[in-house]
Amino acid sequence: MPGRGIRVTGRVHGVGFRPHVWRLATRLGLAGTVLNDGAGVWIEIWGKVATLDAFCRDLQADPPPLARIGAVTAHALQGPAPGGFAIVESRQGDTGAEIAPDAATCQNCLAEIDDPANRRYRHAFAACADCGPRYSITEVVPYDRAGTTMRRFDMCANCRTEYDDPANRRFHAQPIACPDCGPRLWLEDRNGPIDAADPIHASVEALRAGRIVAIKGLGGFHLSCDATAGDIVALLRHRKHRPDKPLALLVADLPAARALCPLTPAEEAVLAGPAAPILVAAVRAPLPGVAPGLADHGIMLPATPLHHLLARSAGRPLVLTSGNLSGAPPATDNAAARHDLAGIADLWLMHDRDIAARADDSVLRTGACGPTVLRRARGMAPDPIRLPEAFAKAPPVLAMGGDLKSAFCLLDRGRAVLPPQIGDLDDARMRQDYTRTLESFRTLFVLEPARIAIDAHPDYASALIGRRLARETGAELVTIQHHHAHFAACLAENGGEPGETHVGLVLDGTGFGSDGTIWGGEVLVGGYAEIRRAGHLPAIALPGGAQAVREPWRNTLAHLVAAFGPDWRAQLAGTLADWSRTGPVATVERMIARGLNAPPASSAGRLFDAVAFALGLCTRQSHEGQAAMRLEALAAPHADGAGPYPVEMAADAGMIVPDLAPFWAAFLADLRRGTGPGPIAARVHRSLAGLFAQLAIEAAEAANTRHVALSGGVMQNGLLAETLDGLLRTGGLNVLRHRQVPPGDGGLALGQAAAAAAKDIG
Numbered sequence: 001m002p003g004r005g006i007r008v009t010g011r012v013h014g015v016g017f018r019p020h021v022w023r024l025a026t027r028l029g030l031a032g033t034v035l036n037d038g039a040g041v042w043i044e045i046w047g048k049v050a051t052l053d054a055f056c057r058d059l060q061a062d063p064p065p066l067a068r069i070g071a072v073t074a075h076a077l078q079g080p081a082p083g084g085f086a087i088v089e090s091r092q093g094d095t096g097a098e099i100a101p102d103a104a105t106c107q108n109c110l111a112e113i114d115d116p117a118n119r120r121y122r123h124a125f126a127a128c129a130d131c132g133p134r135y136s137i138t139e140v141v142p143y144d145r146a147g148t149t150m151r152r153f154d155m156c157a158n159c160r161t162e163y164d165d166p167a168n169r170r171f172h173a174q175p176i177a178c179p180d181c182g183p184r185l186w187l188e189d190r191n192g193p194i195d196a197a198d199p200i201h202a203s204v205e206a207l208r209a210g211r212i213v214a215i216k217g218l219g220g221f222h223l224s225c226d227a228t229a230g231d232i233v234a235l236l237r238h239r240k241h242r243p244d245k246p247l248a249l250l251v252a253d254l255p256a257a258r259a260l261c262p263l264t265p266a267e268e269a270v271l272a273g274p275a276a277p278i279l280v281a282a283v284r285a286p287l288p289g290v291a292p293g294l295a296d297h298g299i300m301l302p303a304t305p306l307h308h309l310l311a312r313s314a315g316r317p318l319v320l321t322s323g324n325l326s327g328a329p330p331a332t333d334n335a336a337a338r339h340d341l342a343g344i345a346d347l348w349l350m351h352d353r354d355i356a357a358r359a360d361d362s363v364l365r366t367g368a369c370g371p372t373v374l375r376r377a378r379g380m381a382p383d384p385i386r387l388p389e390a391f392a393k394a395p396p397v398l399a400m401g402g403d404l405k406s407a408f409c410l411l412d413r414g415r416a417v418l419p420p421q422i423g424d425l426d427d428a429r430m431r432q433d434y435t436r437t438l439e440s441f442r443t444l445f446v447l448e449p450a451r452i453a454i455d456a457h458p459d460y461a462s463a464l465i466g467r468r469l470a471r472e473t474g475a476e477l478v479t480i481q482h483h484h485a486h487f488a489a490c491l492a493e494n495g496g497e498p499g500e501t502h503v504g505l506v507l508d509g510t511g512f513g514s515d516g517t518i519w520g521g522e523v524l525v526g527g528y529a530e531i532r533r534a535g536h537l538p539a540i541a542l543p544g545g546a547q548a549v550r551e552p553w554r555n556t557l558a559h560l561v562a563a564f565g566p567d568w569r570a571q572l573a574g575t576l577a578d579w580s581r582t583g584p585v586a587t588v589e590r591m592i593a594r595g596l597n598a599p600p601a602s603s604a605g606r607l608f609d610a611v612a613f614a615l616g617l618c619t620r621q622s623h624e625g626q627a628a629m630r631l632e633a634l635a636a637p638h639a640d641g642a643g644p645y646p647v648e649m650a651a652d653a654g655m656i657v658p659d660l661a662p663f664w665a666a667f668l669a670d671l672r673r674g675t676g677p678g679p680i681a682a683r684v685h686r687s688l689a690g691l692f693a694q695l696a697i698e699a700a701e702a703a704n705t706r707h708v709a710l711s712g713g714v715m716q717n718g719l720l721a722e723t724l725d726g727l728l729r730t731g732g733l734n735v736l737r738h739r740q741v742p743p744g745d746g747g748l749a750l751g752q753a754a755a756a757a758a759k760d761i762g
Contacts (some may be wrong), residue, residue, distance in 0.1 A: 002047070011072030011383065019166045029050070038142060100134040101379050104515065124185050134355050137355070137356050143446055154181060187348070188347070201313060207226050215307075216350055220359065223322070246292075252308070270366055281297065329433040369721070369722050372715075374746075375736065376420070376742060403424065406422045456481050489748065492754040518542060541600060554588055558592055605714055635682040643686070710738075
């Protein structure tokens with residue numbers, strides 16, 4: 001009888017793939033075996049040729065809900081067919097397999113926890129092959145219970161029966177548990193455990209009474225409070241030292257989300273998907289203190305049975321924000337949560353299932369041009385990103401990313417794997433978390449890099465770690481310019497082929513340029529292997545360096561000096577900005593004039609900051625992007641019909657460099673004539689979108705290409721990105737946008753890895 005050995009790669013561990021194969025083979029009357037190993041799933045199967053062909057077709061056409069098949073290869077097998085079809089024990093081996101992200105509770109499990117007759121009624125840890133924790137509990141591969149943090153829980157007889165039955169949806173579902181044998185839930189305060197018959201009910205009562213509760217989730221702790229109580233939200237902000245940064249909201253279900261936000265079908269699909277991310281969406285009426293100065297809120301649906309039970313019992317939106325001290329990684333173990341959150345939380349809702357890998361909540365927004373990932377984390381990572389086939393020939397690469405919104409990247413066999421976004425590396429605890437996560441990934445994926453890619457900034461902590469690893473491993477060290485990496489990341493996730501020429505429009509805050517200056521508003525031409533700078537925003541002084549990022553007024557001053565010279569003050573009569581509360585204006589003016597700690601920077605981010613202060617929106621930023629986010633929120637209601645301010649184009653050393661003096665003159669004239677801040681903010685967005693579109697179109701014509709990639713943190717501005725997208729398409733260009741990694745520094749490592757790998761493939 002003919003036989004075949006079939007290798008299936010991709011996301012096939014922990015997603016019910018083996019029972020799926022068993023059911024398919026049994027239905028077709030085929031004989032053989034299926035097992036997990038480090039490379040994926042291995043099938044040996046015998047039957048008639050036509051039936052084997054049907055098996056292979058059905059295997060790829062209808063995989064389990066959480067599976068993602070990378071490739072299926074087959075070859076003939078010799079020998080006698082076994083009797084029947086069996087699932088056999090996993091074996092170690094080449095680690096080409098993928099680790100599935102955590103998945104939100106499926107409808108079947110949700111129905112069980114709602115059914116009083118079911119043994120998992122109100123069970124906070126219900127999961128099956130189609131949902132539940134995956135990445136966050138995985139310690140080693142292959143993904144079997146013994147390699148997860150569930151190994152400490154011995155299955156009861158009922159769970160064991162389900163686990164051993166290939167026809168059951170919990171067959172080899174490693175998080176399987178029930179109230180008789182699974183994780184235990186309890187509530188405690190600063191003095192220890194509280195005697196509560198129902199810890200979830202007691203937690204909700206505390207939230208309703210104005211208490212702040214630390215909740216152990218899938219990938220870390222959250223801090224929660226009643227989102228409708230402005231004074232309690234303010235108290236949480238005070239204790240957490242988070243004065244302005246938006247807080248996420250947990251709502252019970254889609255009807256509750258619709259009550260807060262006028263959701264589009266696309267937004268509902270994002271909210272209700274298996275990743276269950278935070279969705280940034282417009283609200284009908286802002287909740288006090290949740291997102292100061294913004295018209296959007298971040299909302300999410302429950303990702304676990306525990307959160308479903310909490311949200312339903314609360315009957316109102318709950319704040320659900322990361323459980324950490326300012327700048328530190330969120331706590332993942334109980335002892336750390338007790339210690340780190342002692343000055344913030346009143347109560348702790350704990351359980352005894354350990355978290356193997358930290359993962360914050362993913363964050364997305366969506367609009368006319370589709371979804372944009374703002375943070376790639378729980379539910380999305382570590383899903384691999386498939387690169388063009390040419391990258392399969394490249395040697396293994398480890399890319400270190402940047403220092404803000406840090407995430408490294410492993411590139412091997414044509415797939416790129418990033419961990420959940422880690423955070424900013426200016427805190428020693430975050431650097432420790434970065435290093436710990438990196439070592440865990442190298443162990444899980446058995447990666448010995450031939451090449452290590454780092455950012456060009458000489459002082460980045462990520463680059464310093466990369467240099468040390470290169471010395472220790474003997475790997476080749478490759479430096480990738482910051483904006484080249486952004487550009488390459490967008491090409492990589494859109495299937496850009498090596499050797500093709502694209503225009504890269506990369507707009508962000510600041511990055512170390514290849515000429516030693518600070519870049520941030522760049523028009524690049526090239527591809528993975530090399531780029532040239534075809535144009536950029538004018539280089540404007542950045543007085544005080546990093547201080548100018550925290551204090552937008554410094555950028556306003558620098559732009560006004562650049563536009564009008566020493567007489568810049570004469571232009572300010574009748575404008576909005578309050579210079580009396582800024583700081584040492586005269587000192588900063590002298591710094592600019594003398595070039596003292598005022599390096600030139602072609603930064604798009606700082607241009608938005610400058611405008612925001614001029615409109616009276618933000619004097620000092622307590623979190624990155626605060627000024628620009630408020631500017632976008634102000635502009636959005638007035639975007640339709642907004643006309644641009646004038647900008648003149650000029651050439652400098654063969655590059656296109658706009659002159660912004662006419663822009664600032666017209667902007668200030670609008671202020672003097674009493675035009676409202678909202679319409680002015682809308683004109684600013686339309687002006688800058690038109691400027692960047694013109695730069696990209698002219699560069700594309702000169703390079704004889706019709707492809708433009710949009711990247712950089714400024715592309716997280718939905719109004720700007722969608723306006724720009726429309727103008728570029730109207731201009732006849734094919735526009736590539738980020739869909740799988742953030743356009744900001746959270747996606748930087750993907751581009752570093754692709755650019756470094758391209759050295760071998762052209």
